[in-house]
Amino acid sequence: MTDALRPTRPRTAPIVPERSVAGRTLLLLIAIMTFLSALTLGGVVLVQKSAIAWSADVGREVTIQIKPVAGEVMESNLRLAVSLAEATPGVASARALSLEESQNLLKPWLGEGLDLSTLEIPRMVAVQLSDPQDADIGKLANDLKSIKGASLDTHAAWRQQLNTMAGAIVVSGLLVLALIVVATVLAIIFATRGTMATNREIVDVLHFIGASNSFIAGEFQGRFLLIGFRGGIIGGLGAVLFFLIIALVAGNAGPTDVSAQFGLLFGRFAIGYDGVAGIAAVIPVIAAMTAITSRFTVRRFLSQIS
Amino acid sequence: MIEFSSVGLRYGQGPEILKDLSFRIDPGTFHFLTGPSGSGKTSLLKLLLLSLKPTRGTVTMFGEDVRELDQDRLLLMRRHIGIVFQEFRLLDHLTTFENVALPLRVLGQPEVQYRSNVEELLEWVGLGERMDALPPLLSGGEKQRAAIARAVIARPDILLADEPTGNLDPDLSKRLVTLFAELNRTGTTIILATHELTLLDSFDFPRMVLEDGELAFS
Numbered sequence: 001m002t003d004a005l006r007p008t009r010p011r012t013a014p015i016v017p018e019r020s021v022a023g024r025t026l027l028l029l030i031a032i033m034t035f036l037s038a039l040t041l042g043g044v045v046l047v048q049k050s051a052i053a054w055s056a057d058v059g060r061e062v063t064i065q066i067k068p069v070a071g072e073v074m075e076s077n078l079r080l081a082v083s084l085a086e087a088t089p090g091v092a093s094a095r096a097l098s099l100e101e102s103q104n105l106l107k108p109w110l111g112e113g114l115d116l117s118t119l120e121i122p123r124m125v126a127v128q129l130s131d132p133q134d135a136d137i138g139k140l141a142n143d144l145k146s147i148k149g150a151s152l153d154t155h156a157a158w159r160q161q162l163n164t165m166a167g168a169i170v171v172s173g174l175l176v177l178a179l180i181v182v183a184t185v186l187a188i189i190f191a192t193r194g195t196m197a198t199n200r201e202i203v204d205v206l207h208f209i210g211a212s213n214s215f216i217a218g219e220f221q222g223r224f225l226l227i228g229f230r231g232g233i234i235g236g237l238g239a240v241l242f243f244l245i246i247a248l249v250a251g252n253a254g255p256t257d258v259s260a261q262f263g264l265l266f267g268r269f270a271i272g273y274d275g276v277a278g279i280a281a282v283i284p285v286i287a288a289m290t291a292i293t294s295r296f297t298v299r300r301f302l303s304q305i306s
Numbered sequence: 307m308i309e310f311s312s313v314g315l316r317y318g319q320g321p322e323i324l325k326d327l328s329f330r331i332d333p334g335t336f337h338f339l340t341g342p343s344g345s346g347k348t349s350l351l352k353l354l355l356l357s358l359k360p361t362r363g364t365v366t367m368f369g370e371d372v373r374e375l376d377q378d379r380l381l382l383m384r385r386h387i388g389i390v391f392q393e394f395r396l397l398d399h400l401t402t403f404e405n406v407a408l409p410l411r412v413l414g415q416p417e418v419q420y421r422s423n424v425e426e427l428l429e430w431v432g433l434g435e436r437m438d439a440l441p442p443l444l445s446g447g448e449k450q451r452a453a454i455a456r457a458v459i460a461r462p463d464i465l466l467a468d469e470p471t472g473n474l475d476p477d478l479s480k481r482l483v484t485l486f487a488e489l490n491r492t493g494t495t496i497i498l499a500t501h502e503l504t505l506l507d508s509f510d511f512p513r514m515v516l517e518d519g520e521l522a523f524s
Contacts, residue, residue, distance in 0.1 A: 012417055015408070017399040205395050208355070209456070210385035211412040212378065303377075 015206070015219045016199060026191045026224075027231045033184040034235025034286050035242075037177055038279040042243050044173035045275040051166030058155045058162075059132045062140075064094075067149035068120035077147050078123055084143045085127045090135025097124040184286070185293050192224065192297040203302070213302040221295040228290025232283035239279050243271050307333045307463070307495060308354065313363035315349055323349045325519040327363070331497065333463070336490040338506055339499040341516035347499045350516065351468050354497065355389055356380050368463075385413070388457030388494075392469035394449040396441040402428065402452045403437040409460040424459060431455045431485065447478045451485070458489055465489060467498040471505060479505055487511075 064081050068074060078096040085094035097105075102123050129135040137154055144150045196203065199220075206216050271279075308331040315324040323346045331337065339347055352358045353365060356372060365372045368383065375383065396405045403424055410420040428437055431451040441449055450470055457465055467486065471479035483498070483505060490496045497514075500506065506513060515522045 012407075012411075013400055013404055015397075015400075015411070201395070202397060205397060205408075206412065207381075208357075208384070208389050208395075209409040209412055209460075210381055210387075212381050215412060 014223070016202060016223050018223065026188070027227050027234070029187050029191075030184065030228055030231025030286060030290060031234040031238070033180055033187070034232045034282060035238045036235075037180050037184075037286070038236055038239030038282050039242065040173050040177045040180065041278050041282060042239060042271045042275055044170050044177075045271050045278060047166055047169045047173070049272070051162060054162055055159050058159055060129050062127045062129065062135075062137065062155070063153045064125040064127060064144060065122050065151050065153060066125070066147065067122045067151075069149040072148050074120075074123055077150065078125060080147055081125045081144065081150060084147075085125060085140060088136055088140040088143070090129055090131050091140070092128045092130035094125055094127045097126060099123070181289070185289065188224070188290055188293040189297050192220070192294040193301065195220070196298060196301045203305070213299060216302060217295050217298040220298045221291050224294035225287060225291035228287035229283070231290070232286040235286070236279050236283045240276055243275070247271075307331055307368065309364075309366040310353075311364045311366070313353070313360045313365055315346075315353065315358065316361050322361075323519050324353070324360075324516075327521050329514070329521060329523070331495060333495055334490070334493050336487065336496045336511045337498070338509075338511050338513045339497055339516065340501055340506060340513055342501065345516040346519045347501075347516055348468060350521075351389075351466050351497070351499055354464070354466055355387055356384050385409075385460060386463045388460070388462035388465040390450070390453050390457045390465070390467040390470045392472040394441070394453045394473075396449060396452055396456070398441050401438050401440055402433055402444065402448075405441065405452055406455045406459055408456060413460065420459075424455075427455050427459055428452075446473050447482070450474060450482060454482070454485060454489075458494065462494065464495045464497070467496070469499055469501070471500060471502065476504060480508055483509055 064085065066074065066077050066081060082094045082096055085091050102121055105124070106121065127140075137152070141152045144152055203216060206219075310327045310329050313324060313327040314322050316322045327350070339350065341347055349358070353360060354367075356367070356375075359365075359373055368386065370379075370383070372380070372383075396402075397408070400408070406428060407417070407420055407424045410424070425434070425437065428434055431454060433448060433451055433455065436444060436448055436452075441452070444452065450473070454467075454470070457467075465486070470486075471482055474482065479502065486496050486498060487509065512523060
């Protein structure tokens with residue numbers, strides 16, 4: 001029979017049979033671990049992004065508060081405060097809040113329907129900075145000493161608190177991520193050892209015919225790399241889908257103004273392209289980690305039985 | 307080719323399984339290794355296969371003291387040795403062709419390079435029509451012929467066989483030993499362990515007789 005007429009032999013079967021590796025269980029485990037890793041990573045990205053955005057927003061504004069003082073005319077003090085602010089380098093604009101606006105600010109604490117016209121309440125000047133770094137806040141604070149009852153709030157303490165809280169959440173997230181990685185590595189080690197024990201006959205036969213430990217490790221590693229990739233892709237896609245759904249649900253959670261306030265307070269629950277890129281980066285990392293861990297475990301197993 | 311000098315072997319702190327073995331196997335010879343069960347035949351084969359190192363004495367193979375060899379060098383030397391087991395030890399998920407080709411795959415050869423050699427060898431051992439069958443579908447004799455083909459496909463200098471006819475009927479046993487004899491005529495050194503007296507009497511090859519861990523030639 002000529003080679004052309006000879007029936008084509010099916011592709012050479014892998015030396016380590018696919019079904020002999022604890023494939024489905026390990027695949028599910030890696031998918032779950034990738035999902036949790038991506039979720040943690042996405043959460044960290046969300047918190048960090050929101051914190052940076054909040055901090056930047058708050059940092060672009062300072063508030064002058066003028067308390068009512070006997071003998072002082074509030075309206076003229078407000079005008080003076082506005083002009084002092086506008087004369088300060090780095091200030092883009094300054095605006096005195098009207099009496100009505102000031103009263104509205106108290107409503108959440110004092111309730112609706114209260115007549116505040118008889119009550120003398122502190123008044124505010126909102127000062128927008130063109131560049132928070134270059135604004136001469138010290139000069140403004142000094143100038144305001146000429147107005148009785150005036151004080152300057154740069155929100156520095158609040159920003160510091162916010163940054164500390166966001167930093168703590170990010171560090172906790174990274175710690176959780178590290179624990180997930182350790183748990184995944186341990187699970188892969190157990191799965192690999194189980195697989196090696198199940199396939200001991202294959203290992204022995206390969207040894208008898210002169211296969212090196214690195215050849216045998218390579219045969220097993222290939223299987224685990226594939227499982228790692230599949231599990232990583234499933235878990236990663238699951239996480240991206242989760243964030244998409246959350247972003248959609250959060251965006252449509254209530255009336256527009258409620259949704260806007262919610263967004264202002266907690267961010268937009270959108271991880272953005274960089275967040276998706278981060279999750280995508282988790283997939284090859286998990287696959288590589290699976291392959292490296294299994295190779296290391298297989299080599300260790302082989303050196304123990306040699 | 308193989309030289310044992312005052313070789314002793316014990317497992318852990320147990321008694322000596324092999325005692326003061328001194329012999330020499332020349333290239334291209336055929337030896338039966340025989341003796342009652344528990345006499346140390348399998349242990350001696352393990353020493354010859356480099357699976358074990360002697361606890362005393364010197365084993366020299368291909369001019370090298372095996373105790374001086376590191377793991378990588380041992381594996382390379384093992385490629386010069388073929389082994390056939392009583393229980394065949396074929397991989398059930400691979401076809402007869404793939405099982406026989408395994409040593410060549412381990413050597414890194416691509417299928418296009420070894421395909422015709424494997425097919426030719428399978429024809430020679432009478433398995434030309436069973437190339438694509440999986441081992442569970444082969445008879446005992448077919449499995450043992452596949453195992454022999456796997457052991458010789460990479461053209462080893464030494465072929466070891468541990469009770470290769472243990473699971474076969476007398477007729478088939480004789481035919482298999484004839485196959486080993488044919489391989490020996492092509493230059494392969496053969497050491498065949500068996501305790502079947504009828505088989506030993508059917509062939510005129512020198513015998514290494516192990517009794518209580520001690521060796522005698524006859």
